[in-house]
Amino acid sequence: MHLAEAEARFGGFATTYVDGMWRGDDLADAFVTDFATLGHGRAMRLLRQACRDGIDAVPDAPASLRALFAQLDDPPAWVDLAAIDRASAHIGRYTRQSGIVLGAASLVSGYANAAASRPLAMTGRYVESAGARTIEVSSWLVEVTRSGGLERFSVGFELTVRVRVIHALVRAALRDDPAWDLPAWGLPICQSYLAYTLVEFALIPLRGLRTIGAPYLPHEEAAAYARWRYLGHLLGIDEALLPTDRAEQERLEEIYLLTRPPVDDFCRDLVASINREFLVAEIEELLPSRPSRLRTIAPPVVHALERLFLGDDLADELGIPAAARTLRLLERTGPVLGRLNSGLDRITPLLGPRARRGERYRVKQDTRLRRRYGVQHDLVDASPAGGVPHPARGA
Structure with missing residues (x-):
């Protein structure tokens, strides 16, 4: 775990981080404990009603749910959602590039830690479909990043609260599972790894977008970190x-990479799975149908993107094949596209039309992906019965 090095580099934060590996979310965990008496279906209905109408509209709410919403209904003084929305009005102009970064950087980077990603396998989320889970994540991201997406009675707020409770349900299901190695892996979906997900959805995407020539403006980057700070608060x-x-996300990334378990075959199998089942197929969709030989370049494009975002050392650990020629091409085109897009970003009247074009592309892609993978729900707790059993689905 390199604990001594972590303490030398990060001081007291190292102790906080390591301790966080054995801590969950007291408020959400207490509510999930009450599922045994409430019943899964009724508990989730109460949760949704509290999200949509307020906790006072739930007269039979248990004390655990009231305690959870006492925290959720008390936003911290530092959050300014209106300012975040104003600064983020045109980020949709890079929707196409954001999808690439989400798949090849954000999701794949999380698989370098077997302890953090193992709940996905133990709950069947990759046996069932990498595509389905990616759509679920995208559904949530779309709602929480749109204007007004984190206001108290917004869809994004409700989805975030449901994600928090889904985490608690998975934690409750796995922590006593004999297959879960608590001393080696810490608590399932622990505080430290949950905090790292903010890095996966802010620092890593912003860095990846810059790398492929789609840089956000400085005030947009600042707003992204502010948005994810509040999302982290809502997630417990x-x-x-x-x-x-x-700076604090970079510190969190550094200590996460330093103290994570070694990459093993489980991690490599997860990466191979999302590449085979989702990312390669999605790159093929972007290529002309003829000549068919063009489709043979999809795998090296995916591998080159992953190496570009993750670096060769981590890519080697994860068993991502080399794609030297494609990687060199991406490395050369990124700065060129960056200069072009930076110039376009200075033309203020073009920002709105570009963002609207990006939104049209997003809607089209969402429709296509849902049709392709047969997904009509938003999150796993709303997915149809009959799939792989999952703690969020109930009986």
Whole structure:
């Protein structure tokens, strides 16, 4: 775990981070404990009603649900959602590039830690379909990043609260499972790894977008870190681990990479799975149908993108094949596209039309992906019965 090196580099934060590996979310975990008496279906209905109408509209709400919403209904003084929305009005102009980065950087980077990603396999989320889970994540991201997406009675707020409770349901199901190695892996979906997901959805995407020539403006980057700080609060991340800005996300990434378990075959199998089942197929969709030989370049494009985003050392650990020629091409085109897009970004009247074009592309892609993978729900708790059993689905 390199604990001594972590303490030398990060001081007291190292202790906070390591302790966080054995801590969950007290408020959400207490509510999930009450599922045994409430019943899964009724508990989730109460949760949704509290999200949509307020906790006072739930007269039979258990004390655990009231305690959870006492925290959710008390936004911290530092959050300014209106300012975040104003600064983020045109980020949709890079929708196409954001999808690439989400798949090849954000999701894949999380698979370098077997302890953090193992709940996905133990709950069947990759046996069932990598595509389905990616659509679920995208559904949530679309709602929480749109204007007004984190207001108290927004869809994004409700989805985030449901994600928090889904985490607690998975934690409750796995922590006593004999297959879960608590001393080696810590608590399932622990505080420290939950905090790192903010890095996966802010620092890593922003860095990846710059790399492929789609840089956000400085005020947009600042707003992204502010948005994810508040999302972390809603997800139940402790203030001591909640990163406030880019520098603190970089610190969190460094200690995560330093202390993570070694990459093993489980990690490599996850990466191979998402590449085979989802990413390669999606790159093929972007290529002309003829000549068919063009489709043979899809795998090296995916591998080159992953190496570009993750670096060769981590890519080697994860068993991502080399794609030297394609990687060199991406490395050369990124700066060129960056200069072009930076110039376009300075033409203020073009920002709105570009963002609207990006939104039209997003809607079209969402429709296509849902049709292709047969997904009509938003999150796994709303997915149809009959699939692989999952703690969020109930009986």
